[in-house]
Amino acid sequence: GNSVTQMEGPVTLSEEAFLTINCTYTATGYPSLFWYVQYPGEGLQLLLKATKADDKGSNKGFEATYRKETTSFHLEKGSVQVSDSAVYFCALMALTGGGNKLTFGTGTQLKVEL
Amino acid sequence: DAGVTQSPTHLIKTRGQQVTLRCSPKSGHDTVSWYQQALGQGPQFIFQYYEEEERQRGNFPDRFSGHQFPNYSSELNVNALLLGDSALYLCASSLETTGFLGEQYFGPGTRLTVT
Numbered sequence: 001g002n003s004v005t006q007m008e009g010p011v012t013l014s015e016e017a018f019l020t021i022n023c024t025y026t027a028t029g030y031p032s033l034f035w036y037v038q039y040p041g042e043g044l045q046l047l048l049k050a051t052k053a054d055d056k057g058s059n060k061g062f063e064a065t066y067r068k069e070t071t072s073f074h075l076e077k078g079s080v081q082v083s084d085s086a087v088y089f090c091a092l093m094a095l096t097g098g099g100n101k102l103t104f105g106t107g108t109q110l111k112v113e114l
Numbered sequence: 115d116a117g118v119t120q121s122p123t124h125l126i127k128t129r130g131q132q133v134t135l136r137c138s139p140k141s142g143h144d145t146v147s148w149y150q151q152a153l154g155q156g157p158q159f160i161f162q163y164y165e166e167e168e169r170q171r172g173n174f175p176d177r178f179s180g181h182q183f184p185n186y187s188s189e190l191n192v193n194a195l196l197l198g199d200s201a202l203y204l205c206a207s208s209l210e211t212t213g214f215l216g217e218q219y220f221g222p223g224t225r226l227t228v229t
Contacts (some may be wrong), residue, residue: 004156034217043118043204044157044220089156093218099170100208101147102218104156 002027006090006105013080013112021075021108023064023090031094033057033066033073034102038087047075047088080112116141118207118221126227127195135190135224139207146188147218148180151202163188164210192226200228 007022025033032051036044048057053068062077073090090105119138127133139146145164149157159172163182177193186207192199202225206218 036220043222044206046217046219049217091156099147099162099164100145101159101162101170101172102149102157102206103159106156107154 002031002092002094002103004090004092004103004105006088006108009087009107009109011108011110013110015082015112015114016079017112019075019077019080019084019110021088021090021110023073023075023105025071025073025090025092027071027092027094027103029094030068031092033064034091034093035062035064035073035075036089036091036104038089038107040086044089080110082112082114085110085112118205118219120203120205120221120224122224123222124225124227126229128229129195129197131195132191132193133195133226135192135203135205135226137188137190137205137207137221139186139188139205140219143207143209143219144186145208145210146182146186147206147208148188148190149204149206150174151204151223153201157204160190195228197228200226202226 003026034049035047037047048059050057050066056065087107089107091102147162148160151157161171166182179191182188202223204223205221208218
């Protein structure tokens with residue numbers, strides 16, 4: 001079946017540091033890949049997505065590239081801010097069983113300190 | 115344009131009871147999915163509704179059931195509640211025609227506590 005593996009957290013960084021959160025996946029076919037962010041006490045917000053190999057998704061300074069050869073979709077940001085503190089989820093979507101469900105990783109908590 | 119809304123925000127129930135959670139999709143969306151997010155975990159897919167029918171289901175027992183109405187809103191019902199059902203329940207909506215290229219928009223969730 002489909003699965004997503006994320007690096008475990010929490011990840012603690014100083015403001016303006018470089019961020020990488022690793023994500024690898026296992027899926028049949030060619031899934032779409034997503035990064036969602038969850039702020040404390042809130043639901044999930046889509047951060048970025050990529051729907052085919054070599055696509056780069058980007059939003060709010062965050063980037064991730066769909067690497068089919070390494071089945072990866074690592075999240076990066078060049079300079080994090082305190083306001084980026086949240087839990088980040090990598091997810092994939094594949095057309096299976098007549099529907100299009102999302103399969104999530106376990107999430108990586110990011111803490112950014114001054 | 116209202117996004118996905120869910121009610122209630124919080125709920126406390128006793129073991130063995132039944133609960134109904136509600137979701138209104140984003141305007142224009144016709145597909146609703148439900149997810150369970152246990153504390154410290156990623157969301158787990160429960161089921162998806164389209165055209166008022168359940169068309170895909172995750173690994174959840176029959177105690178979990180749902181419904182979709184003609185206006186695309188949806189309900190999640192859980193019978194015979196267990197302590198392990200305590201979680202954040204998330205509703206997500208999407209547009210069928212976008213398939214797996216489109217995104218799912220999430221509501222704020224309903225926090226269910228079973229005592």
